[in-house]
Amino acid sequence: MTPAHLDRTPLTLVTGLDRTVSARIAHALAAPGTAIVSHDLRDVGRGRVTRSVHRIDLDGHDRFSLDDVELEHGCVSCTLRLDLLPLLRVLHREPGVARIVVALDPVVEPENVALEVRQTVVDVPGLAPAAAGDDVSLTHTVCGVDAGRWLDEATGDITLAEAGLSVDEDERTVAQVAVGQVRFADTVIVERADSTGGAWNLARLHAVLVRLAPGAGMRTLNSLQRLDTALMAGALGSGTRHSPHGVPRRPFDPLLAGRPDLDGDCGVELITVEAARPFHPERLHLALDALLDGVVTAQGRLWIAANPDDVLWLESAGGALGIRRVGRWLAASPEGTADPEHRAMAALHWDDVYGDRHSSVTVLCHRAAPDQIRAAFDDALVTDAELALGPDFLANLPSPFGTEHRDPCDDFESTDRSVQVDQTEGEDR
Structure with a gap:
């Protein structure tokens, strides 16, 4: 047949x-x-x-x-x-x-x-x-x-x-x-x-x-x-098997698919940002400004303290950026369904306390300084002192991130997380 x-x-x-x-x-x-x-x-x-x-x-x-x-x-x-x-x-x-x-x-x-x-x-x-x-x-x-x-x-x-x-x-x-x-x-x-x-x-x-x-x-x-x-x-005929060939991306696909060159050339550099602890939501919101100038594009998965069970996906292009919920960490739903790629990614980052929660972002710079971007993200992570206050404290941090967010945006004022999605959806970025 x-x-x-x-x-x-x-x-x-x-x-x-x-x-x-x-x-x-x-x-x-x-x-x-x-x-x-x-x-x-x-x-x-x-x-x-x-x-x-x-x-x-x-x-x-x-x-x-x-x-x-x-x-x-x-x-x-x-x-x-x-x-x-x-x-x-x-x-x-x-x-x-x-x-x-x-x-x-x-x-x-x-x-x-x-x-x-x-x-x-x-x-x-x-x-x-x-x-x-x-x-x-x-x-x-x-x-x-x-x-x-x-x-x-x-x-x-x-x-x-x-x-x-x-x-x-x-x-x-x-x-x-x-x-x-x-x-x-x-x-x-x-x-x-x-x-x-x-x-x-x-x-x-x-x-x-x-x-x-x-x-x-x-x-x-x-x-x-x-x-x-x-x-x-x-x-x-000059392409490789690593190009999409009509297959849409999924949130847990490798961020460096196709084996891109990680060395700098003509001021252009592709960098990765990895974090094994969550981001403080308000400090991350400020850090995102580093991606809005001198960066061609950024994309990746985020673990944010105020959204401990949600996998948030960041994607930017030029002067616009969006963050949206794309699923749950396996540690938050161990009985849930997940494709093999998701489980393989989880296994690579598994921690005895936090499970597969982690952040991984790639940034393609053409004018921005990579070290400044890394420093901005590092400064946005929760501190040891904040971690010591426990998961309830972290989950209740005021946050501009609901299930969707776009930058640049108006200054964040509300600490009521029940209305955050209404505030961010439909903003003209």
């Missing part, structure tokens, strides 16, 4: 902040038997999306369709669930389609698409309800990077709405999307390498990219070089 995944149609995502670069990459992926899909979301706020489908038949003949899609609710999620996911299921059943390429709009994060493909059940006339992942297999994500602009975009704090890329209600920053697109890539195509202002700036950009996506293949082109099918094929 043929394995089920071999019956699925291979799916490639093309992502990036520059839609022109994404279009060139998609064109370089065109081959007989390919369907190339794109959705232009620039008018999504008014409930209208322009969808294009370019089919290259097995005999090499081209067919192109352009349609306006009307949505009841104008948002990215509605576009995926009401149009793209059903379309993937339909294209899978077209006899001339051997591969699907989806060129994502600049505001779409590929990891979210991967989750939707895997999990979201959609209805298609004439078919039983199912997830698109039953029909297509996301095998590759290609990210296009404009060398002259990307690092500034990935380290700023402007929102997508302020940049004119999305609707006013979209509070995500350009940096969040830029970092997420590269991090989920299996191949990175760097274009306009001659627009960085010099060899050192290009080397610094490369130092960031290879630490952000260490398992990805990479090709760098200047303005006179053409991205063609042969070059694209070589780029797709």
